Amino acid sequence: MEDYIIRVENLTKKFGSFTANDNLSFFVRKGEVFGFLGANGAGKTTAIRILCGLLKPTSGNIEVAGYDVSRQSNKVKKNIGYMSQKFSLYEDMTIKENFRFYGGIYGMSGKAIREKTEHYLHKLGLEKEKNTVISSLPLGWKQKLAFSVAIMHDPRIIFLDEPTGGVDPITRRQFWEMIYEAAASGITVFVTTHYMDEAEYCQRVSIMVDGRIEALNTPEKLKEQFRVDSMEDVFIKLARGQQ
Amino acid sequence: MRTILFILQKEFIQIFRNKTMLPIIFVVPLVQLMVLSYTATFEIKNVNLFIVDQDNSPASRNLASKFKGSPFYTVVDFSVSYIVAEEALINNKTDQILQIPPGFEKGIISHKESNLQVTTNAINGSAASLMSAYALSIIKDYNSNIIVEQLGLRHPPDPIRISSAFWYNPELNYFTYMVPGILVLLVTIISAFLSAMNIVREKEIGTIEQINVTPIRKYQFIVGKLIPFWFIALFELAFGLILAKLMFDIPMLGSLGLIFFVAGVYILVTLGLGLLISTLTNTQQQSMFLTYFFMIIFILMSGLFTPVQSMPEWAQWLNKLNPIAYFIDVMRMVLLKGSVFSDISKQFFSLLGLAVLLNMLAVWRYRKVA
Amino acid sequence: MKGFIIKEFYHIFRDVRTMVILFGMPVVQVLIFGFAISTEIKDAEIAILDYSRDNMSLELSNKIISSDYFILSENLEDESQIEKVFQAGKVKEVIIFGDHFARNLEKEQSASIQIIADASDPNTANLLVNYTTGIIRNYMAEKMGEQGMPIEIKTEYKMLFNPELKSVFMFIPGTITVLLMLVSAMMTSISIAREKELGTMEVLLVSPLKPIQIVLGKVIPYVVLSFVNAITILLLAFFVFGMPVQGSVILLLAESLLFIIMALALGIFISTVSNSQQTAMMLSMFALMLPTILLSGFIFPIENMPEVLQWLCNLMPTKWFIIIVKDIMLKGVGLAHIWQETLIIIGMTILFIGLSIKKFKIRLE
Numbered sequence: 001m002e003d004y005i006i007r008v009e010n011l012t013k014k015f016g017s018f019t020a021n022d023n024l025s026f027f028v029r030k031g032e033v034f035g036f037l038g039a040n041g042a043g044k045t046t047a048i049r050i051l052c053g054l055l056k057p058t059s060g061n062i063e064v065a066g067y068d069v070s071r072q073s074n075k076v077k078k079n080i081g082y083m084s085q086k087f088s089l090y091e092d093m094t095i096k097e098n099f100r101f102y103g104g105i106y107g108m109s110g111k112a113i114r115e116k117t118e119h120y121l122h123k124l125g126l127e128k129e130k131n132t133v134i135s136s137l138p139l140g141w142k143q144k145l146a147f148s149v150a151i152m153h154d155p156r157i158i159f160l161d162e163p164t165g166g167v168d169p170i171t172r173r174q175f176w177e178m179i180y181e182a183a184a185s186g187i188t189v190f191v192t193t194h195y196m197d198e199a200e201y202c203q204r205v206s207i208m209v210d211g212r213i214e215a216l217n218t219p220e221k222l223k224e225q226f227r228v229d230s231m232e233d234v235f236i237k238l239a240r241g242q243q
Numbered sequence: 244m245r246t247i248l249f250i251l252q253k254e255f256i257q258i259f260r261n262k263t264m265l266p267i268i269f270v271v272p273l274v275q276l277m278v279l280s281y282t283a284t285f286e287i288k289n290v291n292l293f294i295v296d297q298d299n300s301p302a303s304r305n306l307a308s309k310f311k312g313s314p315f316y317t318v319v320d321f322s323v324s325y326i327v328a329e330e331a332l333i334n335n336k337t338d339q340i341l342q343i344p345p346g347f348e349k350g351i352i353s354h355k356e357s358n359l360q361v362t363t364n365a366i367n368g369s370a371a372s373l374m375s376a377y378a379l380s381i382i383k384d385y386n387s388n389i390i391v392e393q394l395g396l397r398h399p400p401d402p403i404r405i406s407s408a409f410w411y412n413p414e415l416n417y418f419t420y421m422v423p424g425i426l427v428l429l430v431t432i433i434s435a436f437l438s439a440m441n442i443v444r445e446k447e448i449g450t451i452e453q454i455n456v457t458p459i460r461k462y463q464f465i466v467g468k469l470i471p472f473w474f475i476a477l478f479e480l481a482f483g484l485i486l487a488k489l490m491f492d493i494p495m496l497g498s499l500g501l502i503f504f505v506a507g508v509y510i511l512v513t514l515g516l517g518l519l520i521s522t523l524t525n526t527q528q529q530s531m532f533l534t535y536f537f538m539i540i541f542i543l544m545s546g547l548f549t550p551v552q553s554m555p556e557w558a559q560w561l562n563k564l565n566p567i568a569y570f571i572d573v574m575r576m577v578l579l580k581g582s583v584f585s586d587i588s589k590q591f592f593s594l595l596g597l598a599v600l601l602n603m604l605a606v607w608r609y610r611k612v613a
Numbered sequence: 614m615k616g617f618i619i620k621e622f623y624h625i626f627r628d629v630r631t632m633v634i635l636f637g638m639p640v641v642q643v644l645i646f647g648f649a650i651s652t653e654i655k656d657a658e659i660a661i662l663d664y665s666r667d668n669m670s671l672e673l674s675n676k677i678i679s680s681d682y683f684i685l686s687e688n689l690e691d692e693s694q695i696e697k698v699f700q701a702g703k704v705k706e707v708i709i710f711g712d713h714f715a716r717n718l719e720k721e722q723s724a725s726i727q728i729i730a731d732a733s734d735p736n737t738a739n740l741l742v743n744y745t746t747g748i749i750r751n752y753m754a755e756k757m758g759e760q761g762m763p764i765e766i767k768t769e770y771k772m773l774f775n776p777e778l779k780s781v782f783m784f785i786p787g788t789i790t791v792l793l794m795l796v797s798a799m800m801t802s803i804s805i806a807r808e809k810e811l812g813t814m815e816v817l818l819v820s821p822l823k824p825i826q827i828v829l830g831k832v833i834p835y836v837v838l839s840f841v842n843a844i845t846i847l848l849l850a851f852f853v854f855g856m857p858v859q860g861s862v863i864l865l866l867a868e869s870l871l872f873i874i875m876a877l878a879l880g881i882f883i884s885t886v887s888n889s890q891q892t893a894m895m896l897s898m899f900a901l902m903l904p905t906i907l908l909s910g911f912i913f914p915i916e917n918m919p920e921v922l923q924w925l926c927n928l929m930p931t932k933w934f935i936i937i938v939k940d941i942m943l944k945g946v947g948l949a950h951i952w953q954e955t956l957i958i959i960g961m962t963i964l965f966i967g968l969s970i971k972k973f974k975i976r977l978e
Contacts, residue, residue: 052456074458082456086449092260093253104249105459133260159456281919282907286736288917332773333944335936338916351766362771366943368778369653370914375770376743386766402722403753407742409732410699420734528803531894535902536638543645548912550737552656552705558649572702579733582700 005030005157005188006051011060013046020046022211024060028204030156033179033189035202039239042208044192045085048161051190052082065156078106081155081187083146085162091135095126098134098149106153113152120148140171144178151182158182160191164198176201196232205231207238214238246459250467258471268475272429272483279425280418280491283548287373291319293328293337300348302389306359309385310341315377332364339363339374351389411494411579418491423574424547426483431567434476434510435538438517439530441468447526461609469514476510477503496581505573505587508594512566515601522608541567569594621834624804635800635838639792639846646784647854653780654740658686659706660698665714669724673752677708682744699731706730706741718756774943785850786938787911789843790872790931794905796839797873799897801880805831806893809884832877839873840866859945868941868955872934875958878965879930885972905931933957 006028013021020043028034038044049055051064053073062069065079089098096117103113121127124144134142143163151158160179164172176198183189191202199205199219206216215222215238219231226234259265292310296303310316319337322328328340342360350357361378365371412419445451454464480503487493517534524530544558545551545567551559562568569590576582584591659677663670678685686704689695698704711717711725718724728745730738775782847865850856858865880897887893906912908922909931915923926932933954940946948955 054452054455074460077456077458080456082453084449084452086452088450088453090253090257090450091448092257097253097256101249101253102453102457104252105246105454105457107246107458278907278922281922282913286917287914291916329773333940333946334950357766359766359768360771361768362773365772365775365778366939367783367914368775368780371772371775371778375772378770379768382766382768389766402718402724402756403749404723404725405728405746405749406725407728407730407746409730409735409738409742412732412735412738415732415735415739417735420736528807528894536641539638540641540645543642544649550654550734552658553653554649558645575733576700576702580700580702580731582702586701 003029005065006034006190007061007063008051009061011047011050011062012058013043013050013055014058019211021050021057024208024213026206026213026216028157028188028190030188031183031186032204033183033191033202035199035205036190036192036208037196037199037205037235038192038208043211044208045161047208048159048190048192052080052159053077079156081150081153081158083150083158083160083163085165089134089142089146089149092133094131094133095121095137095145096130098145099152102149103152108153116152120145120152124148140167140174143167143171144175147175147178151187155187157188157190160189162192162194164193164195172198196230196235199231199235207235209238246463247467247470250459250464251470254468254471258475267433268479269482271433272479272486275429276422276425276483276486276490279428280421283421283425286417287370287377288315290316290339290374290377291337292316293320293322293331293340294318295322295325295328295340295342297323297325297345298343298347299323302348302351303343306343306347306382306385307341309381310378313377313381316381329362332362335364337364338370339378341378351393411496419493419579420575421547422487422491422493423578424545424571426480426487427545427567427571427574428542428547429483430476430480430506430510431513431541431570432538433479434472434513435517435520436531436534437475438469438472438514439520439524439534440517440527441472442518442521443524443527443530446521461606465518465606465609469518472514472517473507473510476513477506480506493578495578497577497583501584501587502574502577505570505577505591505594508591508598509566509570509573511598512594512601515598515605516566518605519601519608522605541565544568545571547571563593564597566594566597618830618833621804621830635796636842636845638795639788639842640849642788642792643785643846643849644853646788647781647850654682654737654744656684657682657705657737657741658703659683659708659741660687660689660695660704661685661708661710662689662692662695663710663714664712665710667713667715669715669718669756670710673710673749674708676752677745677748680744680748682741695729704731705734705737706745708745779854779856781850781854782856782943784912785846785854785856786935786942787906787909789846789869789938790909790934791902791905791911792842792846793839793869793873793934794876794931795902796842797835797876798880798883799894799902800838801832801835801877802883802887802893802897804835805881805884806887828881832881835877835880836870836873839876840869843869843873856942858942860941860947864948865938865941868934868937868951871955871958871962872930872937875930875962875965878962878969882965882969882972885969904929908932909935911935930958930961 004027006026008027009025011021011024012019022043024047036044036048046055050057050062051069053064053069053076056070064076067073067075067079069076090101093101099117099120100113103116108116117130118127121130124141126141126145129137129141134145137145147160147163150160164175167175172195179189179191179201191198193199202219204216204218205222206213207222208214215225215234217225222234223229223231226237228234228237294307294310296307307318307321311318320328320331325340325342328337328342331337332340340360340362342362344358344360347357347359359382361375361382363371363374363378409415442451445454484495484499484502488495516537520530520533520537524533544554544562544565546562547567551562551568554562573587573590576587661674661677663674674685677683683706687698689698689707692709695707698707707729709727709729711727714724714726726749728742730742732738772778843866847858851858883897884893904925908915908918908926908929910926911931915926915932918926937951937954937958940951944950
């Protein structure tokens, strides 16, 4: 019981007559890397936005980090980090200024902000670039910086909405190393992706089709269950089955 | 509170790093004051006159020379044909035609009546009535001169002596009137446009999502966003007032403290309007157009260019919702006439009401959207 | 090509807010100009300070107040109040009758009236003083008996082209011009900049469409929109405000089309020099809207401006178009009178197209 950091029971979200999320139920364990897969338009982004408190669910019980998202959304927000598919650092500010701003609005002390900034800049090898404005950096660096900024306040959960879109394979690799590192330090990672090879990196994976969760298990078990060799085939089988 | 400080810091960094911002803050007021003040005038300093002298007598030439001598008139051409003159009027070569028909002098000498005709291009109605008034006064002068010369009569003194005085602006300097109003425009455009575009910009580039998942409160975000523009707009006002003093020597009879106090509230109104627009739109283009739309209506109806009291009832009633009209009133009254708070309390409280209303609406809309 | 034009229309019409602004703006502007904006003075509030309060001063006061120009706001007791009522803002003029007005007038033929105007608005002040003086003079003439001048020059005043002096006649040509400029130049420049920003311009450029087709496709919807707008304004002007089109309607529409093409060429030029929507907007805003309104003779007569600004006005295409519209609508002249203005606009069109092509080529290299 105590192990679950995200509990979703009977989550339904309707936009008018369109049902984006149809009676979803799932649980995410503390410290887990949880993959949230689905085709475009399957309802992933809607679900992730509800979990972050950006959207209100039509019905259902949702707890994140022990708080009810519809009633205690501010407590939820203090305990999560979020990185969206749209690049979200301020392009016209320097690396240091971005750290300072986001640290500041999470209520971190000046000292903590400075320490964290140095820590991540050192880790990414960007100490020399700390006064460079974001817009002049390559996309891969921006992505890694955005991730660092999203976890600098030590959230209990980090939500990643297609974090590796448009990034080269090497950077993606490095990015996943950062994800594992975060998970190892106890942060739960909730990630959506299109890349099925990335799905293999997750400890457990759920696959959404047309607003419903059609499968949820470890990648190995899923491959066994559908009798295929790769997550890609699992995905295609599920999506085809639907049509 | 600390959170707001972080937002403030970020906004100031972004504003001053934007290369187009500094020119906007410093050059726009200068250009506006220069161009607007010199262009926005209904005064007619020069009338082009075409004289059709069909009498060709000493009397008609005398009248013509009166017009030539007037500082308001430039005589562009002479002819005996009215048709030629009208052609010139159609071609914009002249604004007015003075036609002196045959027999003009004879009428004067025989002490009967003489006739004249003044034709004015009336497309610009108000200019036309001014030009007619100029002609009228010259002809009247001429008429009394003739009476004196021909009959040796002293014109009897008017039984009622009318004296007139123009207070607050004895030289009837038009700048004195326009510049305070133009300063209002300046402050308005800067604060409304910048704030309307600012939040939409965060929507467009997607950073607003990131902000929304943080524990930051909506009001903190909004306050943090608006304070920088509030300061910038007040700074603009100060800068504009200095320029107005140096360039146009605008009188400042009333309390500058009062001006800034009211301005502080007024800017809240325009920021609220900008904010409301930014919650109603998704792209900078839309918010720009919407702001432009409101601005045009507010400015035209504000009494900046044309007197409010001559508008129809319904327009004056609509003006009760027009913040620009209130603030222009306040600026003119306090700067030019030295009005005090009790004189402008109606305007002040109306502005305060609008500020509260617009900002509440905006925050309410913003909550709903995000 | 056809599909491409249809796509542009979709973009425009799907954006309801922009549509409302595009079609609402002309209507609202014309209505405001026509009904609300007037440079005439009506119902100005005045105060009277009457030291005599005799039959004649009261009679004259009544005459003044009962005219259309004035409303009595209050009666004052002494001169110290004048400053106060001016500062309170409502009262624009104070009329002071000296002591023993009736007696002085009848016995000594020298009564005195002082008019004090709030000249913080110099125009209004000047007009009000003139109106008041006129009313007092009339009253005098009535009282003293119609003596008439021994020699009188009678002047007939003719107001050509706008006998009723309606201010809407002055504003309609300007409004049409501003709107055509806004829709044509501003909208095209922003819409092209937008495609560049979103990267969809690249897609169009690699398509088999020729660049000229792309540009035409972008531009044609705006030509149609602008035209519809212009016609809306003309219809409003005619049916609501009774503003005639004295000259040829066909000529007017042809000139409008020419001006629209000029504005589009300008819009395209702006979009070639700016690479983001924001720059395009700022450029359009400051380079187009302000000068269009201020330096074109739209509201304020150009002849009164300082030399430098008049010279600047000559560079504004809008100045020439406003002259053309006024000449055709109000003066009823034909092409023979406006060929110079027309040539200037054609010249500007060619200039902007040439500049755009040059810019465009540089970019491709």
